[in-house]
Amino acid sequence: MERFIHNENIRRYPKLLKEETDEEKRNISRKLLAEEEAREIPPKPNRNDDKPKRPQLPKSWATSVGDLFRLEVRSCRLLAQMRSADRR
Numbered sequence: 001m002e003r004f005i006h007n008e009n010i011r012r013y014p015k016l017l018k019e020e021t022d023e024e025k026r027n028i029s030r031k032l033l034a035e036e037e038a039r040e041i042p043p044k045p046n047r048n049d050d051k052p053k054r055p056q057l058p059k060s061w062a063t064s065v066g067d068l069f070r071l072e073v074r075s076c077r078l079l080a081q082m083r084s085a086d087r088r
Contacts, residue, residue, distance in 0.1 A: 002041055009036045 013033035
């Protein structure tokens with residue numbers, strides 16, 4: 001919102017200078033325009049900064065879907081082998 005007002009003021013003050021005939025009002029418009037042009041608007045905060053960050057997993061962990069699938073298959077095979085060994 002602040003950036004919008006800043007931009008609108010920069011557009012408005014030159015128009016006032018062109019239209020105004022009273023020198024005192026023109027000086028006020030010049031001063032306001034100079035102040036507005038000199039004013040710096042801080043950058044808009046990134047909305048993603050408010051979101052909680054996902055924890056970073058160590059690179060040694062299996063993080064891809066394929067790796068996780070292979071681990072699941074291995075664990076299922078190991079469980080099946082353990083159950084078949086218990087039955088004997």
